Amino acid sequence: xxxxxxxxxxxxxxxxxxxxxxxxxxxxxxxxxxxxxxxxxxxxxxxxxxxxxxxxxxxxxxxxxxxxxxxxxxxxxxxxxxxxxxxxxxxxxxxxxxxxxxxxxxxxxxxxxxxxxxxxxxxxxxxxxxxxxxxxxxxxxxxxxxxxxxxxxxxxxxxxxxxxxxxxxxxxxxxxxxxxxxxxxxxxxxxxxxxxxxxxxxxxxxxxxxxxxxxxxxxxxxxxxxxxxxxxxxxxxxxxxxxxxxxxxxxxxxxxxxxxxxxxxxxxxxxxxxxxxxxxxxxxxxxxxxxxxxxxxxxxx
Amino acid sequence: xxxxxxxxxxxxxxxxxxxxxxxxxxxxxxxxxxxxxxxxxxxxxxxxxxxxxxxxxxxxxxxxxxxxxxxxxxxxxxxxxxxxxxxxxxxxxxxxxxxxxxxxxxxxxxxxxxxxxxxxxxxxxxxxxxxxxxxxxxxxxxxxxxxxxxxxxxxxxxxxxxxxxxxxxxxxxxxxxxxxxxxxxxxxxxxxxxxxxxxxxxxxxxxxxxxxxxxxxxxxxxxxxxxxxxxxxxxxxxxxxxxxxxxxxxxxxxxxxxxxxxxxxxxxxxxxxxxxxxxxxxxxxxxxxxxxxxxxxxxxxxxxxxxxxxxxxxxxxxxxxx
Numbered sequence: 018x019x020x021x022x023x024x025x026x027x028x029x030x031x032x033x034x035x036x037x038x039x040x041x042x043x044x045x046x047x048x049x050x051x052x053x054x055x056x057x058x059x060x061x062x063x064x065x066x067x068x069x070x071x072x073x074x075x076x077x078x079x080x081x082x083x084x085x086x087x088x089x090x091x092x093x094x095x096x097x098x099x100x101x102x103x104x105x106x107x108x109x110x111x112x113x114x115x116x117x118x119x120x121x122x123x124x125x126x127x128x129x130x131x132x133x134x135x136x137x138x139x140x141x142x143x144x145x146x147x148x149x150x151x152x153x154x155x156x157x158x159x160x161x162x163x164x165x166x167x168x169x170x171x172x173x174x175x176x177x178x179x180x181x182x183x184x185x186x187x188x189x190x191x192x193x194x195x196x197x198x199x200x201x202x203x204x205x206x207x208x209x210x211x212x213x214x215x216x217x218x219x220x221x222x223x224x225x226x227x228x229x230x231x232x233x234x235x236x237x238x239x240x241x242x243x244x245x246x247x248x249x250x251x252x253x254x255x256x257x258x259x260x261x262x263x264x265x266x267x268x269x270x271x272x273x274x275x276x277x278x279x280x281x282x283x284x285x286x287x288x289x290x291x292x293x294x295x296x297x298x299x300x301x302x303x304x305x306x307x308x309x310x311x312x313x314x315x316x317x318x
Numbered sequence: 319x320x321x322x323x324x325x326x327x328x329x330x331x332x333x334x335x336x337x338x339x340x341x342x343x344x345x346x347x348x349x350x351x352x353x354x355x356x357x358x359x360x361x362x363x364x365x366x367x368x369x370x371x372x373x374x375x376x377x378x379x380x381x382x383x384x385x386x387x388x389x390x391x392x393x394x395x396x397x398x399x400x401x402x403x404x405x406x407x408x409x410x411x412x413x414x415x416x417x418x419x420x421x422x423x424x425x426x427x428x429x430x431x432x433x434x435x436x437x438x439x440x441x442x443x444x445x446x447x448x449x450x451x452x453x454x455x456x457x458x459x460x461x462x463x464x465x466x467x468x469x470x471x472x473x474x475x476x477x478x479x480x481x482x483x484x485x486x487x488x489x490x491x492x493x494x495x496x497x498x499x500x501x502x503x504x505x506x507x508x509x510x511x512x513x514x515x516x517x518x519x520x521x522x523x524x525x526x527x528x529x530x531x532x533x534x535x536x537x538x539x540x541x542x543x544x545x546x547x548x549x550x551x552x553x554x555x556x557x558x559x560x561x562x563x564x565x566x567x568x569x570x571x572x573x574x575x576x577x578x579x580x581x582x583x584x585x586x587x588x589x590x591x592x593x594x595x596x597x598x599x600x601x602x603x604x605x606x607x608x609x610x611x612x613x614x615x616x617x618x619x620x621x622x623x624x625x626x627x628x629x630x631x632x633x634x635x636x637x638x639x640x
Contacts, residue, residue, distance in 0.1 A: 049424045051357075116623055125355050125423055129562065130622050132357060136559060136615035143608035251554075255435060258428045266424075293439050300432030307417040307425060 019166040021284045027173045027242060029280020030180035034235035035253060036260035036272040037187065038228030044204030044267035045224035046114065048127035053232055053257060054250030055138035060102045060233025061240035061249060062142055065151055067094040084161075084171040086154045087241065095179075095237065099230035106229030107222050109134055115218075135251065142247045151245040176238045183234060184273055187227070191269065200224060204267050255296045256283065259303040265313030274314065278302070322469075329471035331588060336478045337539050339580035342564045343482075343489050343573060344532030350570035350632075351493050352525040353505035355423040358430025360557025361437045362407045362530050366537020367547050368441060369406045370399030371454045374542075388454065389447045396460035400481070400538040407534025408527045419522045434558065442549040453548030457541055478539055482577075485532055489573055492528065501525050555611065560587065563618045569628030578629060587614065 039053045072090040080088050113130055160168045191197035203210040203220050211217050232250075239249055260279045264271020282302055283295040290298070306313065341359060348354040377383075377391035394402075414433055418426040442451050461473050492498050500521050503511040512518050541547050551557070560583060568579020590613055594606045621628065 049427065113619055113623065120623075120626065122622075122626060125353070125427075126622065126626065128355070128424065128427065129566070130619055132559065132562075133615050133618040133622070136555065136611055137619065140608045140611035140615060144605050144612065147605065255428070255432055258431075262425070262428065291443050293443050294436075296432070297436040297439055300429075300436055303432065304417050304429065307421065307429070311421050311425075 018285065018288060020168050021288055022281055023163075023167045023169050023173075025281030025284035026277065027169070027176050027280070028284055029277035030177050031235050031239050031242065032253065032256050032260050032280050033184060033273050033276035034180050034231045034238070035257045036264070036276045037184065037269045038231040038235075039257050040261045040264065040267055040269055040272040041200070041204070041224050042228040043261065045200065045221055046110070046127075047207075048114075048124040048131065049258070050228070051128055051132040051254065052109070052135035052138060053228070054252070054254040055135045055142070056102055056106055056229050056232035056250070057236030057239065057253065058142055058247060058250035059105065059138060060098055060236035061245045062146055062236075063098045063101060063233070064091065064094050064237045064240060065146070065153065065245050067098065068153055069151075081154075084159065085175055086158050086170075086172050091153065091237075091241075095234060098237065099233045100226075102233035102236075103226035103229040106225040106232075110221065110225045115221075139247060139251065146247070148247060153240060153245070172241050176242055179234070180238060183231060187231070187269065196220075196223065252296065256280070256299040259299040262303055263306050263313055265315040268313070268315050271313060271315040326468065326471050329475045331584070333471060333475050333478050333543055335581045335584040336475070336482050337536055337543065338561065338564060338584055339577040340478075340482055340485055340536035340539065341533055341561045342568065342576040342580045343485055344529040344536060345561055345565045346570060346573060346576040347489060347492075347525055347529035347532065350565060350572070350576070351498060351505065352501040352522060353423065354419075354522060354526055354529070355427040356430045356526075356529070357427050357554075357558055357562070358432070358434035359533055359561050360552045360554060361430065361434035362410065362533035363537040363540070363557045364434070364437050364441065364549070364552035365410055366403035366407050366534035367541035367552070368448050368454075368537075369403040369534070370396075370538035370541050371457055371547060372448060373402045374399035374458045375454065375456070386449050386452075386454070387446050388449055396458050396542060399458070399542075400535055403534040403538035404531040405534070407537070408531040411527045411530030412523065415523045415526045419519055419526065431554075434552070434554070438549050438552050451549060453546065455546040457545040457547075459545070460542060474543060478543075481535065481539065485535070486573060486577070489532070493573075497521075497524075559618075560614065563614060563621075565628075566618065566626075567621055567628055569630035569632060571632035572628070572630045574633075575628055575630035582629075583614075583617075586617070590614075 035053060035057055039050060042050050042053075068087070068090045072094075077090050082088055082092075113134060114127055117127055117130055158170045158172060160170055161174070162168060191201055199210070199215045200220055200223065202213070203215055203217060207217065236250060239253070256279050260275035261272050263275030263278060264273065279299050279302060283298050286295065286298040341363065344362075345356065345359060348356045372388060372390060373392050373394050374396060375388070375391045376393035377388065378386040410433070414426070414429050418429045441448055444450065448454055459470065459474075460477055462470065464473055493501070500511065500516050503514070503516070504518055504521055508518050564579035564583045565576050566579070567583055568577070569575030587610070590610050594609050595603070598606060598609070
């Protein structure tokens with residue numbers, strides 16, 4: 018049980034990175050980005066591309082860092098991949114979503130086009146890398162025995178540290194910087210933000226860079242934790258949305274709490290249920306929350 | 319004989335296109351008429367298919383019982399299976415509607431995705447229910463003794479078309495009634511409809527159930543066409559996404575458009591499958607399905623950007639005089 022809770026915290030940290038980006042985009046761009054899971058998958062595959070094919074070809078060392086299952090190349094690839102995937106998200110926004118916004122279509126049409134983009138991105142991943150599973154590094158990964166009966170792999174501790182570090186960074190960004198405040202103001206009230214002189218189109222671009230970048234990081238971490246496969250992000254879409262709804266749509270701190278709840282609940286549920294039911298657990302929790310508190314834990318009355 | 323074989327092949331195409339037309343009509347009730355954002359059609363599809371499989375098949379006996387497990391097998395006629403599929407799918411819709419229909423549209427979307435995933439996983443993991451991943455085979459052929467097996471497609475096509483026509487008239491009748499006008503009012507503006515004294519929740523629920531019943535019937539017709547169903551068939555692409563493309567391409571809000579879209583998209587889907595097999599090198603054959611997926615995804619984005627109202631666009635339903 019304690020062990021499963023530990024895994025739950027790891028999964029929750031990964032979901033949190035995705036869910037915070039998703040909820041941020043929800044607040045700024047005003048629609049559910051159903052392609053968010055694919056942005057995660059894209060990040061994971063770019064990391065595979067860099068660490069397994071490009072860096073070794075350039076002669077970069079493969080030595081592992083301490084007891085982690087990967088070396089410097091993986092750490093080096095985080096920032097560029099986050100920027101690239103953020104760029105992809107911005108590109109999709111410019112090519113598709115902004116044009117639809119200009120056509121004055123409703124949020125649901127944008128969500129449908131996001132669903133279409135999810136299929137487009139996934140098919141590109143399938144075409145590029147094929148349907149097989151991949152690992153960043155081969156071999157067994159030893160467990161660390163921690164106090165209180167917790168058992169985690171060094172990789173998983175790395176995942177928790179990186180994820181919470183990024184969440185902390187985002188918190189400082191949103192609370193302290195001018196741009197962060199502008200983003201929050203825009204999520205609160207778009208029209209009021211615009212008449213106060215906040216450039217809303219540009220803010221939307223920043224939201225996509227942040228959301229896409231964090232999704233990419235979540236994808237890489239998910240790949241480190243298990244394996245890289247084309248459906249990895251799509252299968253996390255339901256937990257992502259459940260976390261966002263749990264924490265009230267548009268609220269990044271709520272999404273963090275929601276992600277931890279969903280992550281822990283999913284892993285602990287495997288104590289009684291087959292692991293295949295993990296998405297169903299996220300779904301049941303979400304339905305329960307919708308019945309009791311339709312606006313989420315942190316929603317107004 | 320060659321002609322008969324080609325016609326038989328075309329009948330097979332028309333059967334699938336007509337079944338998809340039924341789904342597309344169901345989605346048109348949800349999305350086109352009421353603005354309900356259902357992206358879990360696969361769930362209703364699956365529940366309809368499995369309901370008829372369990373209702374119309376007998377329990378396995380003899381040697382077969384060692385290989386096939388199912389919770390029950392009522393050995394009922396085909397029509398009972400189709401009706402049961404519609405009913406069970408409608409009841410499922412009530413349970414989805416209760417927590418979500420009072421909230422904004424996205425919640426319904428997530429809930430329907432959730433139910434679709436959950437249903438697929440349940441049928442995959444609970445072997446006692448409907449034989450798990452292997453699924454159920456040898457479903458009934460309605461009026462199967464009427465003609466030789468190599469001509470059976472024509473019989474089944476007739477059955478599917480009759481049901482499609484009945485559903486088409488039921489939906490047309492519904493949306494041209496005062497009831498249908500309330501649904502369209504909800505689609506355009508919920509608050510105004512509410513202030514006109516309409517119980518928005520109740521109307522949305524009726525629309526959700528009506529559409530779900532149609533989708534359940536579609537699922538049943540699919541099951542008796544392929545006569546072998548596995549959980550993996552009811553995936554987001556095949557069970558949901560392609561139906562959305564059909565409706566949007568044909569023209570959401572237009573029942574003729576929904577049917578037209580189903581035939582056009584199914585023709586594109588079948589045609590690209592054939593074309594890609596011919597064009598791409600053998601080493602890429604394993605990736606061919608994904609090239610189709612890419613084409614179909616880009617098609618939807620293209621329609622949304624260039625002609626969001628679809629081929630036919632929405633029909634004016636108030637009065638032909640205005």
